[in-house]
Amino acid sequence: MTNTPKLTELEIDYLSEIFNIGVGNAASSLSQMVNQPIKLSVPEFTFISAEDLVILLGKEKLLCSVSQKMDGPFMAQSLLLFPENDSLEIVKKMLGDHLSDESIAELQNEAMSEIGNIVLNACIGSLSESLETNFKIDLPEFERSTPKNILQSKNLNTDDLILFIRIELTLSESKISGYLAFLLGFDSFAVLHDNLKAKLNTLI
Amino acid sequence: MPDNKTVLIVDDSKVSRMMITAIIKEKQPEWILLESANAAETRELAKANNINFFSIDLNMPGKDGLELIDLLQHKYTDAKFALLTANIQEHTHESARKLGAICINKPITEKSISEMLDFFND
Numbered sequence: 215m216t217n218t219p220k221l222t223e224l225e226i227d228y229l230s231e232i233f234n235i236g237v238g239n240a241a242s243s244l245s246q247m248v249n250q251p252i253k254l255s256v257p258e259f260t261f262i263s264a265e266d267l268v269i270l271l272g273k274e275k276l277l278c279s280v281s282q283k284m285d286g287p288f289m290a291q292s293l294l295l296f297p298e299n300d301s302l303e304i305v306k307k308m309l310g311d312h313l314s315d316e317s318i319a320e321l322q323n324e325a326m327s328e329i330g331n332i333v334l335n336a337c338i339g340s341l342s343e344s345l346e347t348n349f350k351i352d353l354p355e356f357e358r359s360t361p362k363n364i365l366q367s368k369n370l371n372t373d374d375l376i377l378f379i380r381i382e383l384t385l386s387e388s389k390i391s392g393y394l395a396f397l398l399g400f401d402s403f404a405v406l407h408d409n410l411k412a413k414l415n416t417l418i
Numbered sequence: 419m420p421d422n423k424t425v426l427i428v429d430d431s432k433v434s435r436m437m438i439t440a441i442i443k444e445k446q447p448e449w450i451l452l453e454s455a456n457a458a459e460t461r462e463l464a465k466a467n468n469i470n471f472f473s474i475d476l477n478m479p480g481k482d483g484l485e486l487i488d489l490l491q492h493k494y495t496d497a498k499f500a501l502l503t504a505n506i507q508e509h510t511h512e513s514a515r516k517l518g519a520i521c522i523n524k525p526i527t528e529k530s531i532s533e534m535l536d537f538f539n540d
Contacts, residue, residue, distance in 0.1 A: 228433040234477060235524050238504025251509035256430070256479050340504075343525060417436045 225410045230259045232344045233379055236337030243332045248307040255382035262378045264365050271361040279357045279364045280330020284338050286349035288402035291368050294330040295393040327354040345409045373400045424450040428460050429475035441531040457481035471538045476503035487517050500534045
């Protein structure tokens, strides 16, 4: 939590809880899709620059990304990222073990888009419910590339902030690491911060 | 007749504890409310106080809510346990049921906390 801009401990706590709820809800839907219980780690939460995120995720590592633009009181790009192998593992569990590896690879795009749609919508839903606001959410876009290319395709500005959340999903036999990232412009971050402050003021 | 029940609210999120506390205070102003952020604190507080009701979050660092309930219910057989979670998987509900606990779905709202209080008061 080193790079956190201007948020108090309580604000970070609240934001973490909002995403905890979103990811928890998403896990319920995913569990039904893969037909087995999913255990979730407590999400680790940080703000990070694009440059540092590329290093953290591994410069040359191949990732699968599903992204959705969200537009409401503020705008952001939401991303769900999985390492390539973990992504194939999830798709396999989702579609059944009877399919060949070729078929799994062919269906990866659609299956991951669906998973992304569920997870990202659950998180954005939790955010809008908690902040009592609404977001329009675009259709999911799938991409398979290195972290650098994925982030470059989102046309980040130098002062954009990335709210980065690491979660571990444990399916019955396999541990799968996934990452959530929300790319926020400076102005959008200020609006999010104001919303958090206003909501917390009602509690204190 | 005053009914001074004691509730221990266990959640690693301070904001969540504040939200739960605010709602219970409004609905049951006479109750004593204690808070804890993890399993170790919970065990200490449970030892030192006569806790009637436990409100326990599922997803916490270290021991999770189900493990904690499993541990506590053997010692505090008269207490009632509620597991608060956004994780509405049937498996989670089933595990909670086996432990005699009720599952309350997050987010924390007046409705979800009222459901927990109904269970405690039943």
